Every structure is written in structure tokens, then in C-alpha cells.
Amino acid sequence: MPDDLSMSLPALPPTEEIAALVAAKLNLEGPLLPILHELQETYGYIPENALGIMAEALNITRAEVHGVVSFYHDFRSRPAGRHVIKICRAEACQAMGGAALGAAVLERLGVEWHGTTPDGAITIEPIYCLGLCACGPAAMVDGRLIGRATFETVIEPIGERVK
Amino acid sequence: MKFYVPRDAAAKALGADAVAAEIGRLAQARGLDIEIVRNGSRGMMWLEPLVEVDREEGRVGYGPVMPGDVAAILDGSAQSLGPVEEIPFFAKQNRLTFARVGLIDPLSLAEYEENGGLIGLRRALGMSGEEITREVTESGLRGRGGAGFPAGIKWETVRKAEADRKYIVCNADEGDSGTFADRMLLEGDPFCLIEGMVIAGLAVGAKKGFVYMRSEYPDAIEVLDLSLKVAREAGLIGRSVLGSGQAFDLEMRVGAGAYVCGEETSLLNSLEGKRGVVRAKPPLPALEGLFGKPTVVNNLLTLGSIPIIMAKGAAFYASFGLGHSKGTMPIQIAGNVKYGGLFETAFGMPLGELVHDVAGGTATGRPVKAVQVGGPLGAYFAPEQFDTPFGYEEFDGAGGLIGHAGIVVFDDSADMLGMARFAMEFCAVESCGKCTPCRIGAVRGVETIDRIAAGEAEAVPLLEDLCEVMKDGSLCALGGFTPYPVLSALRLFPEEFGRAKEAAE
Numbered sequence: 078m079p080d081d082l083s084m085s086l087p088a089l090p091p092t093e094e095i096a097a098l099v100a101a102k103l104n105l106e107g108p109l110l111p112i113l114h115e116l117q118e119t120y121g122y123i124p125e126n127a128l129g130i131m132a133e134a135l136n137i138t139r140a141e142v143h144g145v146v147s148f149y150h151d152f153r154s155r156p157a158g159r160h161v162i163k164i165c166r167a168e169a170c171q172a173m174g175g176a177a178l179g180a181a182v183l184e185r186l187g188v189e190w191h192g193t194t195p196d197g198a199i200t201i202e203p204i205y206c207l208g209l210c211a212c213g214p215a216a217m218v219d220g221r222l223i224g225r226a227t228f229e230t231v232i233e234p235i236g237e238r239v240k
Numbered sequence: 241m242k243f244y245v246p247r248d249a250a251a252k253a254l255g256a257d258a259v260a261a262e263i264g265r266l267a268q269a270r271g272l273d274i275e276i277v278r279n280g281s282r283g284m285m286w287l288e289p290l291v292e293v294d295r296e297e298g299r300v301g302y303g304p305v306m307p308g309d310v311a312a313i314l315d316g317s318a319q320s321l322g323p324v325e326e327i328p329f330f331a332k333q334n335r336l337t338f339a340r341v342g343l344i345d346p347l348s349l350a351e352y353e354e355n356g357g358l359i360g361l362r363r364a365l366g367m368s369g370e371e372i373t374r375e376v377t378e379s380g381l382r383g384r385g386g387a388g389f390p391a392g393i394k395w396e397t398v399r400k401a402e403a404d405r406k407y408i409v410c411n412a413d414e415g416d417s418g419t420f421a422d423r424m425l426l427e428g429d430p431f432c433l434i435e436g437m438v439i440a441g442l443a444v445g446a447k448k449g450f451v452y453m454r455s456e457y458p459d460a461i462e463v464l465d466l467s468l469k470v471a472r473e474a475g476l477i478g479r480s481v482l483g484s485g486q487a488f489d490l491e492m493r494v495g496a497g498a499y500v501c502g503e504e505t506s507l508l509n510s511l512e513g514k515r516g517v518v519r520a521k522p523p524l525p526a527l528e529g530l531f532g533k534p535t536v537v538n539n540l541l542t543l544g545s546i547p548i549i550m551a552k553g554a555a556f557y558a559s560f561g562l563g564h565s566k567g568t569m570p571i572q573i574a575g576n577v578k579y580g581g582l583f584e585t586a587f588g589m590p591l592g593e594l595v596h597d598v599a600g601g602t603a604t605g606r607p608v609k610a611v612q613v614g615g616p617l618g619a620y621f622a623p624e625q626f627d628t629p630f631g632y633e634e635f636d637g638a639g640g641l642i643g644h645a646g647i648v649v650f651d652d653s654a655d656m657l658g659m660a661r662f663a664m665e666f667c668a669v670e671s672c673g674k675c676t677p678c679r680i681g682a683v684r685g686v687e688t689i690d691r692i693a694a695g696e697a698e699a700v701p702l703l704e705d706l707c708e709v710m711k712d713g714s715l716c717a718l719g720g721f722t723p724y725p726v727l728s729a730l731r732l733f734p735e736e737f738g739r740a741k742e743a744a745e
Contacts, residue, residue, distance in 0.1 A: 106448075106531065107493075109513030114494060135513070148515040148672075149496030151455050167417030167666075168612055168659070169648045172575035173603070205499060205616075205666065207456055208420035209250050210646065211285035211573065211580030220458065224253035224288075 086155055090120055095127045099134050109135060109145055113152055122153040158193040158200035160235045163217040164226070166203045169210035173225075178214050179203070181228045199235065241274045244292035244299065246342070248281035248427050249459040250420070255306065256289035262307040263291075266314055280428015282324050282342035283582030290324070298323060329579055329598065334560060336568045337545045338421075338584045341428030347466055349474050352431040358482075360550030364439045365484045369399050372443035376546065378554035380566025385411055385502075385539030386614060386643040386717070388565075388632040394536060397526040398444040401534035406446035408437050409511065409530060412453050412460075412540045413495055413502040416615025418646030421570040422540040424582055426460040429544075430467035431476070434490060436543035438481055439550055440536055441488040449490045450530070451540075452507050455497055464492050499670040503716045504537040506672055517672045518716045539644070541570060562588030565631035573599045575611075575648035585630075592626025595649055606651035610732065612659075614643025616666050617721035619728035620656070639728065641721070656733040661689040663725040667718060678719025681710040685726065697738035700730070 098115050102108045112131060116123050123146050132139040146152045164179045179190075186194050186201060193200040209215035212224035216231050223230050245251075245260040260276055267274045282290055287303035293313060301321040302313050312318035324330055324342075335341075344351040352358070364372050377392025398406060410433065414422040425432060437449045453461050468490055471477045479487050493511055495501050501510045505519035508530050529535025545567065549557045558566045565587035571594060573580050578600035595601070595611055602608055610620040619640030621628065628638045635642045650659075664685030671678045685706055691699040707723035714720040730737050 105491075107511050107513040110493065110496060110510065113496070144515050145513065148517075149498050151496035165417075166662075168616060168662070169418045169574040169646075171659070171662070172648055172650045172654065204456060204497075205670070206415055206417045206419075207249070207253075208414065208423040208460075209253050210418045210420055210575065210648065211577065212250055212254055212288065213575070215253065222249055222253035222459075224250060 089124050089126045092126060092130065095124065095130050096134075099127070099130055103134060109142070113146065113149075117152060121156040125154075158197050160199045160219050161217075162199060162201045162231060162235075163204040163207075164201070164231070165205070165207055165209070165213065165215040167206045167210075169206075170213035170215055173213040175214035178216075178226060178228060178231070182231055185228070185232065241272065242294040243274060243276045244279045244294070244342075245276060245289065246281045247278035247346070247459065247463070248288070248424060249457065250285055251281050251288040251290070252459065254288045254304065258307050259289045259291060259305050259310065262310045263314075266310055270314065272314065277345045279344065280341040280346050281424055281582075282330060283338070283424060284327065284329055284579070285581040286579050287321070287327075290321075292324060293320075300324075301327070329581070329583065332598065333584050334568050334586050335584050336548045336557070336560070337432070337541060338425065338429070338570055338582065339548070340432065341424060344429070346428050346430055346463055347470060349431060349470055349476070352429070356551060357431055357547065358435060358476075360547040361435050361439055361476075361482065364442050364550050365482065365486070369443045369445055372439060372550070373399055375554045376443070376549060379549045379557040380554075380561070380564070381542065381545055381549060381557065382565070382632065383539055384541035384545070384569070384644065385504075386641065388642075391538060391542050394526055394538070395440065395443050397524070398446070398534045398536050401527050403534050405448070405531075405533045406444055407530045407533055407535040408440045408444070408446045408449035408543075409504075409508070409535055409537045410437055410449065410451040410540050410543050411502065411504060411507055411537055412451050413507060414454060414457075414540070414644065415499040415502045416617075416644050416646055418574040418612065418615060418648035419572050419644045420574070421572050421582060421645070423457050423460045425540060425544050425570075426457075427463050430464050431471065432544050432547055433464075433540060434467065434471050434476060436546035437490060438477060438488050439546050440538065440543060442481075442486060444534075444536055446536065447487045447489065449488065450511055451490065451492045452501070452511060453492055453494050455494050461492070461494060468492060498672075499666075500672045500716075500718055503718065506716070507537065508535065515672070517674045518718075520715060541644075560586035562586070562629055562631045562634070564633055569630065569642070569645045571630065572644075572646045573649070574646060576602045576604055576651050577649045578603050587631045588629050590626060591621060591628050591630060591647075592623070594630065594647060595626065599647075599649065602649060602651040604651050604653075606653065608649055609652040609654050610650050610656065610729075612648045612650070612725060613646070614641045614724075615646055616663060617641075617717055617724055618643045618646075619724040620659070620732060621728070622732045639731075640724065655736070656729040657689065657693055657736045660726045660729040660737075661686060661693070663722050664689060667722040671718060675713070675715040675719060677710045677713035678715070678722075681706055681714075681719060682722065685710075685722070689726075692737050695738060700737055700739060703730070
């Protein structure tokens with residue numbers, strides 16, 4: 078997926094803080110995914126300096142941790158824009174015009190799927206099914222679900238805040 | 241007065257939260273004493289947000305309700321739909337697994353029990369693991385995730401396996417487009433799943449269970465999380481299930497947006513904290529599953545059907561259905577349909593009846609061109625195949641599959657070559673990368689379909705050949721079944737692939 082090079086990475090979080098988050102999950106069976114969710118929840122992405130900490134805590138290689146992080150679509154290596162629009166690309170939504178909706182929003186924002194607008198305001202991502210298949214097309218804007226989504230209902234919630 | 245406003249994700253996506261807030265605001269302004277219950281959805285999505293009002297003379301429905309309609313509902317001047325159970329779409333169903341969804345407060349264990357919950361578990365607590373397993377086998381229940389493997393036989397394998405630990409894993413990674421039954425059951429009746437998993441634990445001798453959720457379902461995650469706390473406090477799960485002295489605990493885990501993790505071995509790897517890569521079988525997960533231990537991996541709907549089977553008995557459940565497809569299936573009718581939603585019925589209803597009579601044809605009012613049954617890996621069906629009865633063997637015989645029972649309807653504007661291309665593209669995006677036919681084949685599939693779209697009809701045999709390789713050579717259903725939508729689109733609509741209809745037949 079194309080990384081937006083215009084966005085600089087924020088300063089890395091303190092190592093001790095990451096280590097504490099990691100340690101709090103080590104009692105779980107198979108703790109790596111819960112740890113990654115916790116990190117992303119806390120920082121909005123998986124900080125580079127967390128990889129070594131996780132590897133050491135779990136007694137696996139840094140490469141293995143990187144392999145897991147990069148396997149799953151949800152985990153980001155850099156923060157998303159201030160607002161995140163997810164539009165369903167799957168079949169049931171396509172049957173109700175989902176593809177045209179996605180194309181219209183991409184065109185309006187001037188970015189590709191996974192892209193972030195140059196001002197860092199909006200990231201747009203494809204999603205494959207939100208389970209709203211009988212009221213498509215479906216979208217999720219900043220975590221809020223939208224059924225029978227239109228260009229207006231997707232853009233409006235964030236439109237005013239976009240400078 | 242009691243108001244029911246669904247907390248179901250689809251109802252919320254159509255404005256249920258704003259409606260609930262408006263009911264609360266207006267009632268307060270008028271000094272009315274009301275209660276608002278956030279129930280599950282009744283499954284009639286064209287009526288959502290569907291508000292039910294109980295004025296102590298039975299519940300009546302209103303829908304779809306916008307905040308501006310609330311004042312008239314409070315006055316009693318709004319046009320009601322009458323009792324929801326009498327709406328034809330609802331009245332025609334056999335709700336076994338979904339009996340309580342939409343009816344009760346999903347987080348009230350008391351209401352769960354008042355409406356038939358925990359009867360099955362109490363009965364199972366007085367039975368041996370062998371007896372429970374036999375009951376499940378005799379019910380004819382088959383895996384609702386798509387493969388249709390008999391649940392009782394899987395349980396028996398795990399029960400007989402000797403190990404220091406065993407696990408029950410619920411596959412709630414409902415990634416197929418057109419399906420939302422897992423989500424609705426979780427959001428509307430989470431204790432049903434919990435009860436089913438506890439019974440599975442008792443049957444096979446497992447003390448720990450995991451529910452593997454999708455991150456795309458934040459509302460279902462919230463409800464399950466809350467319901468697990470209620471269940472633990474009430475002693476439904478924990479060190480001594482309902483005071484029986486038998487332990488079973490449950491933990492929820494959330495995936496991270498990988499479709500392939502709905503495949504059971506990939507799901508197990510993901511639970512272990514690894515890349516969600518498919519494992520070769522054998523060994524079967526029933527013998528070497530999670531952390532190498534014997535594991536029952538069942539779809540959420542399979543486990544959610546256990547309580548009713550244990551409560552009413554195998555013979556009751558098996559009295560529904562057709563041939564080797566016993567019981568009921570919560571069919572999800574989606575896409576371009578007039579009346580979409582969840583329709584639980586005994587196996588056997590012809591596809592055309594579901595599409596035309598139940599769903600009322602397309603939302604756009606245009607003719608139906610094709611329906612895809614069973615998610616992104618399911619075949620397209622054209623109207624001439626609409627007499628196919630809804631059942632595992634019947635769909636297999638017609639060159640398709642029922643999968644997780646999602647039906648996606650398309651009108652005559654659908655671009656079938658485009659849909660075939662999308663199937664390959666989706667496979668390329670979601671392939672775990674372990675086996676070559678899927679990892680490389682899907683990419684070549686997109687390219688080959690692009691060549692056909694550019695007018696190179698000679699590439700059609702190449703596409704067919706590629707599909708054969710993917711079908712026979714892939715490790716799991718992602719690469720193995722992607723040819724279903726591709727080849728069915730090609731077979732049914734050859735003219736869209738630059739071929740005359742006769743030439744393809």
C-alpha cells in the first residue's frame with residue numbers, strides 16, 4: 078500500500094511506556110494480537126521501537142513480530158489522518174452502487190485507496206464487509222456506521238472540519 | 241410504556257441511536273414514565289430503525305422511524321405496523337436459533353432464562369459428554385460456516401482425544417459479503433452463544449473457550465464483552481458452571497482485518513499470535529488445534545444452535561429440513577433487494593421463492609440478473625436455476641454452495657465480468673500467501689480477466705485452466721473456491737466475456 082511520504086512520523090513513544098503495555102498482556106494465552114491492538118489503540122499505530130520490545134518479551138525474533146504486524150490489514154506503521162473513512166467494497170454493497178460511491182469519494186479527496194489527504198485530515202480505506210449487507214452501500218466514518226451511504230452522508234460528518 | 245429500539249449495528253447505521261435519544265428527550269419533556277430497551281434487530285432491515293412500543297397490550301412496531309416521527313408515536317397517532325410477529329416476512333419463518341433475537345434485552349440473563357435460555361445447559365449438566373455428543377450427532381446439525389461437516393462427529397473426535405487441555409473455539413470471523421447472522425445473534429442474544437460453548441465444553445471435556453471476533457464488528461464486540469461479564473458474575477462461566485463444580489471459561493479475541501482468518505487453521509494461528517497463515521491438514525484441529533491441543537472449531541451459528549437442540553431434543557431439531565440438511569438455517573438476504581434481512585427457515589425452500597416471494601425482488605425494481613450465494617467464494621445463480629432447494633447437497637449439485645447462507649441479489653445492471661474480476665482481486669488482496677495457486681493464481685486471474693475485457697476472447701480457456709489449478713491445488717477454500725464465482729459468471733453470462741452463448745455450452 079502506498080505510504081504517504083508527505084506525512085512525517087511523530088516522535089516515538091517512551092520505551093518504558095511500551096514495555097509496560099506489553100507486560101500487562103503477557104499473562105494471556107497467545108498475547109501478540111491483544112498487545113498489538115493495545116498499542117494501536119494507545120498510539121494510533123504500531124511504533125517502530127515497539128517491535129524489539131515485543132520480540133524480547135515473547136522470545137521470538139523481531140522479524141516474526143514484523144511479519145505479524147504486516148500480515149494484518151488493521152495494523153498501521155504510521156498514524157492515519159485525523160478522520161478515517163472506510164467504504165465497503167464487497168459484493169452486497171456493489172449490488173447497491175458501492176463501487177460508484179467509493180470512486181466518487183476518492184475523486185473528491187484526490188487520493189487512492191489507503192491514501193491520506195496531503196493536509197493529514199482524512200484517510201480513506203477499503204473495507205470488506207461491515208455486516209450491513211441488507212442496507213448497503215455501507216461505510217464507517219470515524220468509527221460510526223452508515224447504512225445506505227451516499228456521497229453526502231459519508232462526506233458531511235467531516236466536511237465542515239476539513240480545512 | 242416500554243420502548244424497544246435496536247442496538248443492532250444495522251439499525252444504528254440507519255439512525256437508531258438518534259431515535260432512542262429523541263424518545264428519551266420527548267418523554268422527559270412531557271413527563272412520561274417510559275423505559276427504553278436496546279434490543280437486537282428483528283431482522284427486517286427495510287424497516288430499521290424498527291421501534292416497538294409496549295403499552296401493556298402487546299408490542300406493536302413502527303418503522304422505519306426517523307427522529308421526526310417520535311412525537312406521533314408517543315401521541316399514538318402514528319401508523320403502526322401492528323405486532324411484528326404478524327408481518328409476513330417474520331410470520332413465515334421458523335425461528336429456532338434466532339428465537340430470542342429482537343425479543344429480549346440482549347444483556348439481561350433473566351430475560352434470556354424467561355424465554356427458554358439455559359434449559360439446554362441444565363439438561364447437559366446432568367448428562368455425560370458421550371450423551372451430549374450423541375444428542376448433537378442425532379440432531380443432524382452440520383457446520384454453519386460453510387463446509388457443512390457434521391458437528392457431532394467433530395465433537396466426538398475431540399471428546400475421544402486424550403490431552404491435558406482441550407479448547408472450544410468459536411469462529412465469529414464472519415467476513416463473507418452478504419452475511420450478518422453471526423453479528424445479529426451476538427448483538428441480539430449473546431448468551432445463546434455462551435450457552436452453546438459451555439455445552440460444547442462439557443461434551444468434549446474442554447475448560448476454556450475463545451470467541452474469535454472481527455474488528456469490523458465494533459458493536460458485536462461491545463455486546464459480547466458486556467455479556468461475558470454478566471455471565472461470569474452470574475456463574476454461567478467460570479470455575480463452577482451454574483454451581484455444578486465443572487469449570488469453563490471464555491475469552492473474546494479480536495482479529496485484525498484478515499479475511500482468511502475465517503478459515504479455521506488460519507484462525508488458530510491468529511489466536512496463537514502468529515500470521516494468519518493456513519495450516520496443511522492433517523493434522524486435524526480436532527486432534528492438534530489451538531496450541532497443538534484437541535480443539536473444537538465451530539462457526540458461531542453452529543454453537544448458537546446447540547442450546548435449542550439440547551433444550552428440545554435432537555428429534556425436534558431434525559424434524560426440520562430436507563435430506564441431509566437438518567434443522568433450520570438463518571438465511572441472510574442482501575444486496576439489491578426490496579425486503580432484505582435475516583430469514584430463518586427450515587432447509588428446503590427454493591432459491592427463487594427466497595428471492596422473489598420473501599425478498600420481493602430487487603430494491604431498484606429492475607429484473608434480477610444473478611444472485612451470489614455463500615459469500616465471495618460462492619457461485620452466481622441465474623433465474624433459470626431458481627428452483628434449486630436451499631440445502632448443502634442441492635446447491636453442490638447445482639455447481640454452487642450455500643456457505644454461510646448469504647444471498648446477494650444483483651439487478652440487470654450488474655457487470656458480471658467485473659464481478660468475476662473482483663472475485664480474483666479480493667482473493668489476491670486476502671490470500672495468506674502460503675500456497676502458490678492462490679497467491680499467484682489470483683493475481684494472474686485479474687490480469688487474464690483484464691485481457692478478456694480488452695477483447696482478447698482467446699484468453700478465456702486460459703482463465704478456465706487457471707481456475708482448475710486454483711481449485712485443485714489450493715490449500716484452503718480461499719484459493720480453492722474463488723473459481724466458483726468466476727466460472728459461474730463465465731458459464732451463465734458468456735457474452736460478457738466476449739463469447740457467444742452457444743459456444744460456452
